[in-house]
Amino acid sequence: MNIDASVEIILQKPLEGKQLTLTEIETLLSIRDTHLLERLFWTAREIREQYFRNKVFLYGFVYFSTYCRNNCSFCFYRCSNPESVRYRKSDEEIIELSSSLQDSGVHVIDLTMGEDPIIHNGGRYRRLIDIVQMVNDNVDIPIMLSPGAIPHNIFNKLREAGADWFACYQETHNRNLFKRLRPNQDYDFRLSQKMWAMESGLLAEEGIMVGVGECLHDRARSIELMKNLQVDQIRAMSFVPQNNTPMAHDTPSLFIDELVTLAVMRLVHPDKLIPASLDIEGINGLSSRLNAGANVVTSIIPPQQGLAGVAQHELDIDDGSRSVEQIENNLDDLGFSIAPLSDYVSLIQGWKDVKGNGATL
Ligand code: SF4
Numbered sequence: 001m002n003i004d005a006s007v008e009i010i011l012q013k014p015l016e017g018k019q020l021t022l023t024e025i026e027t028l029l030s031i032r033d034t035h036l037l038e039r040l041f042w043t044a045r046e047i048r049e050q051y052f053r054n055k056v057f058l059y060g061f062v063y064f065s066t067y068c069r070n071n072c073s074f075c076f077y078r079c080s081n082p083e084s085v086r087y088r089k090s091d092e093e094i095i096e097l098s099s100s101l102q103d104s105g106v107h108v109i110d111l112t113m114g115e116d117p118i119i120h121n122g123g124r125y126r127r128l129i130d131i132v133q134m135v136n137d138n139v140d141i142p143i144m145l146s147p148g149a150i151p152h153n154i155f156n157k158l159r160e161a162g163a164d165w166f167a168c169y170q171e172t173h174n175r176n177l178f179k180r181l182r183p184n185q186d187y188d189f190r191l192s193q194k195m196w197a198m199e200s201g202l203l204a205e206e207g208i209m210v211g212v213g214e215c216l217h218d219r220a221r222s223i224e225l226m227k228n229l230q231v232d233q234i235r236a237m238s239f240v241p242q243n244n245t246p247m248a249h250d251t252p253s254l255f256i257d258e259l260v261t262l263a264v265m266r267l268v269h270p271d272k273l274i275p276a277s278l279d280i281e282g283i284n285g286l287s288s289r290l291n292a293g294a295n296v297v298t299s300i301i302p303p304q305q306g307l308a309g310v311a312q313h314e315l316d317i318d319d320g321s322r323s324v325e326q327i328e329n330n331l332d333d334l335g336f337s338i339a340p341l342s343d344y345v346s347l348i349q350g351w352k353d354v355k356g357n358g359a360t361l
Pocket of ligand 1: 113
């Protein structure tokens with residue numbers, strides 16, 4: 001059988017609701033032929049359409065502390081980078097930013113920080129819990145929290161304070177690569193974050209970085225492992241070399257690798273949320289990621305507020321290109337529309353109910 005025919009057989013399986021094997025996932029991840037890429041992306045869009053029609057969700061991003069105690073090899077905010085912009089937003093600033101994002105029409109406030117020693121050292125996480133409570137008291141939309149790796153006993157407190165989601169990216173599920181990417185961090189402790197979050201009634205997001213030294217088999221394993229974890233949102237983001245890091249001179253990832261990964265994720269996780277990150281190519285990268293099967297736009301950042309992004313800390317932020325207004329125009333042109341907030345709330349409430357968490361939003 002020629003390659004086209006065997007790929008067509010694999011692509012037919014998710015359209016019929018069948019699961020892909022690890023080998024089939026790896027085969028799809030290897031596609032680079034133009035015709036087969038079109039078939040892959042078309043299939044990913046068809047499957048997204050079955051579950052989400054043309055509706056897209058928007059996530060607002062509040063990077064409230066860029067301090068970090070860790071030294072991840074790929075990250076601009078690693079503690080040993082003296083060029084990294086460092087700030088901690090005050091309570092008033094966090095409330096103001098979260099409220100203005102809510103007013104602009106996002107579905108989720110994503111509260112993100114590095115592993116700020118002021119919050120992480122000492123082990124009580126009172127400041128983190130208070131921030132979640134404070135935002136929950138002041139906004140009426142779901143809250144995602146991305147604080148790094150935290151102890152098991154803190155998850156319930158975060159949910160009680162009002163968090164809905166917990167995001168913590170492994171970036172790779174190859175243990176040796178993990179050691180190089182996240183020196184002195186514990187692979188199992190980080191992986192457990194997602195399970196502890198879900199045990200506590202939170203929804204969880206897991207993610208990988210594409211082009212950090214992993215092979216196709218690693219990527220395929222990650223996609224399968226994320227299925228087994230039963231997380232609710234999965235992301236893939238291209239590696240972009242950052243100044244003043246050990247990986248500053250590594251070859252940047254090819255964006256096509258990220259797009260293929262997103263499409264294969266959609267085939268394996270048909271009903272899950274998959275972000276199209278503006279952090280890699282800015283607004284110019286939105287259409288290719290949606291065309292590959294993504295259905296969430298991250299990270300929407302208010303302009304002129306001195307906020308940073310993650311992978312590219314300034315990209316398209318201060319000129320307003322990452323605002324809801326600008327994104328809505330682009331979505332219209334691409335034939336997508338922003339989902340009503342009620343759709344999002346009932347989607348995630350349904351997931352919480354299935355996981356056995358009676359808490360309401
Ligand atoms: S990836 Fe996160 S934990 Fe690692 S250095 Fe950057 S901010 Fe810190």
